[in-house]
Amino acid sequence: MNMLQQIWTQVPTWDQFLAVLLLRDYNTRLVVFSTTLLGLAAGIIGTFLLLRKRSLMGDALSHATLPGIAGAFIVMVLAGGDGKWLPGLLTGAAVFGSLGVLAVVIIRSQTRLKDDAAMGIVLSVFFGIGVALLALVQQMPQGSAAGLETFIYGKTASMVWDDFLLIAGVAMATAVACGLLYKEMTLLCFDEGFAAAQGWPITRLDVAMLALVTAVTVIGLQAVGLILIIALLIIPPAAARFWTENLGRMILISALIGGISGWLGSSLSALLPRMPAGAVIVLVAATLFGISMLLGSTRGVLVRALAHWQLTRTVRRQHLLRAMYEAIEAQTDHAFPELARTLTTGSTGGSTKGSTAAAGRTPGTGEHDFEHVPISFKHLMGERSWSAHLLRRLLNDAQSRRLITRVGAARSAASSDHGKESYRLTWAGLTEATRIVRNHRLWELYLVTHADIAPSHVDRDADQIEHVLSPELVTRLEQTLAER
Amino acid sequence: MMLHPLDFWIILIAMLAGLCCALLGNFLVLRKMSMMGDAISHAVLPGLAVAYLITESRSSFTMFIGAAVVGVLTALFIQWVHSFGKVNEGAAMGVVFTTLFALGLILIVHAPESMDLDPGCVLYGSLELAPLDQVQFLGLQAPRAAWVLAGVLALNTLCVLLLYKEFNISSFDPALATTLGINARLMHYLLTTLVAITTVASFEAIGSILVIAMLIVPAAAAHLLTQRLGVMILLSLIIAAISAVLGHIAAITVPTWFGFRDTNTAGMMATVAGLLFVLAMVFAPRQGMIARWRAGRRGDLTPPAETPDLGPPPALRA
Numbered sequence: 001m002n003m004l005q006q007i008w009t010q011v012p013t014w015d016q017f018l019a020v021l022l023l024r025d026y027n028t029r030l031v032v033f034s035t036t037l038l039g040l041a042a043g044i045i046g047t048f049l050l051l052r053k054r055s056l057m058g059d060a061l062s063h064a065t066l067p068g069i070a071g072a073f074i075v076m077v078l079a080g081g082d083g084k085w086l087p088g089l090l091t092g093a094a095v096f097g098s099l100g101v102l103a104v105v106i107i108r109s110q111t112r113l114k115d116d117a118a119m120g121i122v123l124s125v126f127f128g129i130g131v132a133l134l135a136l137v138q139q140m141p142q143g144s145a146a147g148l149e150t151f152i153y154g155k156t157a158s159m160v161w162d163d164f165l166l167i168a169g170v171a172m173a174t175a176v177a178c179g180l181l182y183k184e185m186t187l188l189c190f191d192e193g194f195a196a197a198q199g200w201p202i203t204r205l206d207v208a209m210l211a212l213v214t215a216v217t218v219i220g221l222q223a224v225g226l227i228l229i230i231a232l233l234i235i236p237p238a239a240a241r242f243w244t245e246n247l248g249r250m251i252l253i254s255a256l257i258g259g260i261s262g263w264l265g266s267s268l269s270a271l272l273p274r275m276p277a278g279a280v281i282v283l284v285a286a287t288l289f290g291i292s293m294l295l296g297s298t299r300g301v302l303v304r305a306l307a308h309w310q311l312t313r314t315v316r317r318q319h320l321l322r323a324m325y326e327a328i329e330a331q332t333d334h335a336f337p338e339l340a341r342t343l344t345t346g347s348t349g350g351s352t353k354g355s356t357a358a359a360g361r362t363p364g365t366g367e368h369d370f371e372h373v374p375i376s377f378k379h380l381m382g383e384r385s386w387s388a389h390l391l392r393r394l395l396n397d398a399q400s401r402r403l404i405t406r407v408g409a410a411r412s413a414a415s416s417d418h419g420k421e422s423y424r425l426t427w428a429g430l431t432e433a434t435r436i437v438r439n440h441r442l443w444e445l446y447l448v449t450h451a452d453i454a455p456s457h458v459d460r461d462a463d464q465i466e467h468v469l470s471p472e473l474v475t476r477l478e479q480t481l482a483e484r
Numbered sequence: 485m486m487l488h489p490l491d492f493w494i495i496l497i498a499m500l501a502g503l504c505c506a507l508l509g510n511f512l513v514l515r516k517m518s519m520m521g522d523a524i525s526h527a528v529l530p531g532l533a534v535a536y537l538i539t540e541s542r543s544s545f546t547m548f549i550g551a552a553v554v555g556v557l558t559a560l561f562i563q564w565v566h567s568f569g570k571v572n573e574g575a576a577m578g579v580v581f582t583t584l585f586a587l588g589l590i591l592i593v594h595a596p597e598s599m600d601l602d603p604g605c606v607l608y609g610s611l612e613l614a615p616l617d618q619v620q621f622l623g624l625q626a627p628r629a630a631w632v633l634a635g636v637l638a639l640n641t642l643c644v645l646l647l648y649k650e651f652n653i654s655s656f657d658p659a660l661a662t663t664l665g666i667n668a669r670l671m672h673y674l675l676t677t678l679v680a681i682t683t684v685a686s687f688e689a690i691g692s693i694l695v696i697a698m699l700i701v702p703a704a705a706a707h708l709l710t711q712r713l714g715v716m717i718l719l720s721l722i723i724a725a726i727s728a729v730l731g732h733i734a735a736i737t738v739p740t741w742f743g744f745r746d747t748n749t750a751g752m753m754a755t756v757a758g759l760l761f762v763l764a765m766v767f768a769p770r771q772g773m774i775a776r777w778r779a780g781r782r783g784d785l786t787p788p789a790e791t792p793d794l795g796p797p798p799a800l801r802a
Contacts, residue, residue: 055575056519063693110773111765113513116574117704120518121761124697128754131693135748136739153589227526231582238575274593282586289579293569301568 016271028270031159034167035262035281038216038223041171042232043240043258044178045212047251050237051189057101057210058233060119062217062226064100066130068092069151069221070137077140086162090218093151097214100126154225154278163222170219174212178251185209186247224278231282232258239289242296257292261285313397315467320394321403321433322440322466323383324425327375374407374422395423403429440466442477449481493627495732498753500633501686502724505698507640508679510717513703514655519574520559520676521699523581525683525692527558529588537591548684555680558584559673629689636685640678644717647671652713690750697754698724705757705764708771727757 049055072092076085100122107118178185187195188205196202213233220229240254265281272280294301380391398404407422425433443462447453453461469477505521512518528551535550558580565576644651650671654661658668679699686695706719731753736746766773 050572050575053572053574055572055578059519059522059578107765111708112771113704113707114516116516116518117513117700117707120522120696120700121704121758123522124693124700125754125758125761127693128697128751128758130751131691132735132747132751132755135746135751136742136744139739139744227585228582230578231586234575234578234582238569238571238579241571242569276589276593279586279589279593282582283590286579286583286586289583293565293571299570 025270027159028267030161030164031270031277032263032266034159034164035223035266035277036259037167037171037262038220039232039236039258039260039262039281039285040255041167041174041216041258042220042229043236043254043256044251045174045209045216046233046258047237047240047247047254048178048185048189048209049213049233050241051247052209054115055234055238056116056119056230057104058213058217059230060104060123060126061097061100061210061214062221062229063123063130064103064126065093065097065218065221065226066127066152067133068094068096068099068130070130070133071096073137074133074140086222089151090166090221093218093221094214096126097217098211101210101214151221152225152227153276154221154223154228159223167219167223170215174216177208177212181205181208182248189247224281228278228282231285232261235282235285235289236261239285239292239296242292242299244298257285257288261288311467316390316394317398317401317403318432318436318467319384319463320380320391320398321425321429322436323380324375324404324423325430325433325437327379327383328373328425331373331375374424376422380423398429399423402426403432436466439469439474442474442481443469445481446477491732491736493630494749495729497627497629497633497689498728498732498749499725500630500637501690501695502698502702502728502753503721504633504637504640504682504686505695506702506720506724507637507644507717508675508682509699509703510706510713510720511651511655511675512679512699513707514713515675517675518700518704519577520562521679521683522696523562523577524555524558524676524680525687525695527581527584527588528554528680528684528687528692530554530584530591531588531684533588533591551684552681554584555684556673556677559676559680632685633689636682640682643674643678647674651675655713690753694750694754697757698727701754701757701761702727705761708764708768711770723757723760727753727760731756 046055046058049057069089069092072089073084075092076082076088081088103122103126104115104118107113107121108115113121184195184200184205187198187200188202188209192202195205216233217226217229220232223229224232236258237250237254239257240250243253244250261281261284265284266277268284269275269277269280292300295303297303377391377395380395381388386394395404399406404423404425407424440462443465444455444458447458447461448455509518509521512521531551531554532547534554535546538550539546561580562573562576565571565579566573569576571579650661650666653664654666654668654671661668661671683692683695683699686698690698702720702723703716705723706716709719710716732749734756735749735752738752739745739747764772767775769775
């Protein structure tokens with residue numbers, strides 16, 4: 001618990017807060033700009049990785065850079081140079097990162113192992129080689145190799161102007177390349193086979209995409225370290241996916257989330273004591289992911305739950321109406337076509353529009369008083385396998401929508417007469433019920449005549465499809481059935 | 485070359501860890517869940533840190549419990565993000581384990597100085613120091629890590645032997661398993677739990693990277709050498725054991741050729757395992773590159789390397 005106290009006593013003052021937020025300090029400005037740009041670049045290229053289901057490729061790639069870093073150090077020291085010359089180290093990292101990707105591709109194409117095993121092998125073996133090389137580096141006389149470990153966890157605070165330039169350059173190149181190759185990469189993500197058939201050089205495009213990932217990973221090594229750069233490649237696109245179904249927008253949102261994570265994360269780490277920037281950036285990104293997953297406007301958990309709930313309610317209501325209709329039919333012994341004729345004014349379009357038009361013209365003047373037949377609760381209970389509780393809820397809901405009314409409501413207002421009360425359809429309810437029953441039977445008929453399914457088996461299928469038949473589809477069904 | 489008694493213990497510990505991991509790795513590879521080991525072994529970091537912060541002691545047992553709980557939670561979180569968020573499995577793993585790793589890093593940085601749990605030790609372990617921590621058990625003096633790993637190996641072996649048929653069927657055909665009355669979901673979580681326990685028990689000795697290597701590489705190599713599950717498991721165990729022995733010997737000999745003292749055994753073991761995999765990939769009797777090349781020249785129907793499973797295209801329009 002003393003840890004919490006420690007953090008609390010070191011909460012920054014307002015002035016410090018402003019200083020960081022307004023980027024007054026040169027070093028902070030550098031770090032914040034760099035991480036923001038890194039987040040943007042990773043967000044853009046990560047989107048393509050996510051859609052190609054290759055998110056973990058970044059994982060394999062970044063682990064594979066370690067032997068490159070250690071190897072480059074050894075080579076540079078043996079050549080008599082400075083072992084920590086950054087461009088040299090990053091070149092080593094890029095070379096081995098590419099080798100790692102190549103190894104994944106070879107394992108996948110030459111053996112029956114799948115993506116996951118190929119990536120796991122490359123990741124662990126390359127990293128193992130790197131660890132072995134690092135141990136050697138530490139024994140070198142010139143080797144105060146402590147600096148190399150920062151590549152594993154990142155060391156944001158030590159960034160200098162050159163690092164910023166490098167990150168800005170790579171971020172710019174990534175954005176431009178993705179802009180230029182937008183159409184080709186999109187095609188590659190969604191339909192590789194089609195792209196190949198159209199004559200696109202898919203191998204070269206793939207290489208270009210992975211080269212960009214390598215570049216972003218390598219520049220991210222210094223900023224957030226080789227484990228957490230994976231997070232920047234995966235989390236922003238995964239979060240963006242909850243907000244849109246449109247690729248262009250997804251890239252923008254992903255870049256935005258990556259950028260915000262970089263900006264907020266590095267600012268927070270500058271404000272709070274002993275907060276490693278890479279880790280804070282990832283936690284900010286993870287928070288944004290959590291929010292997106294819950295509230296995302298397209299695929300968010302809440303939105304989908306709501307849609308599911310609404311659909312369930314509609315389906316149940318329609319089941320109730322159909323059950324009532326069929327009960328009326330059984331009691332009054334009137335055939336369906338007659339009723340349909342009353343409602344649909346004789347035109348072929350038995351669509352919703354036709355029915356409502358008819359409803360507007362002839363309210364309650366139907367030849368047969370279908371709407372006046374009361375159906376008892378008890379009878380309805382036998383129509384489907386629903387519980388009394390559910391049925392009562394459905395009846396109340398339908399009543400509030402004025403689809404049905406309670407018969408003799410004045411007498412039995414009290415809920416004491418369980419199962420004895422009766423309901424009848426209103427005109428609107430009858431119209432809706434007719435449409436649903438019609439959909440149901442059209443589909444049954446279609447299955448029997450065109451799909452050769454036994455009449456005893458079609459009810460179940462029609463039961464599910466009746467709710468989602470569009471007016472256009474109903475018209476086509478009518479035409480198809482009329483041709484027989 | 486003279487082997488010191490300590491070298492013997494190091495090899496034994498590494499071998500035990502390798503056997504534990506390789507045994508389970510077979511099922512991970514067959515179920516296309518290889519990266520699960522990677523995710524769990526990165527994600528246990530906060531479990532260790534929290535266990536330490538709560539109990540304020542570096543007792544192995546509490547750390548073990550903390551890490552094992554987080555290991556199982558990791559699998560659960562991945563499942564949630566995957567099924568509730570409809571995020572593809574790879575990305576779900578990436579989201580969960582990097583987040584937990586970041587959390588762990590922050591906790592460790594803020595832990596009191598007395599807690600010498602540095603993240604490096606989690607990543608590459610301290611195999612060289614493991615034999616020094618000796619305990620007496622059943623009248624035998626052996627390193628604590630060896631006892632723990634022997635226990636885990638016994639547990640894993642027991643589970644696999646008892647549930648061999650269930651593991652077998654549910655790995656190859658989950659649908660068939662379900663129709664036969666095997667609870668595939670339960671098998672999934674049992675496997676995940678075993679992997680979590682194994683990861684946690686092993687990584688203190690050999691580091692999380694070697695855990696991943698031993699989980700995947702021997703099993704993947706064995707998968708290329710045979711078509712039978714029983715043989716595959718045996719081969720993977722042999723490959724893991726060879727990696728442990730050769731890895732340590734290489735770690736103390738190879739660097740001397742270049743004028744260095746020695747190198748990290750865990751790293752070298754992973755390297756040797758990688759080399760063995762490459763050998764299997766090239767020379768395997770039926771699946772190997774040479775065998776397939778020669779079969780191709782003879783004009784036989786080559787057993788083709790399976791095309792990558794791309795899955796259905798995502799429902800997204802550009």
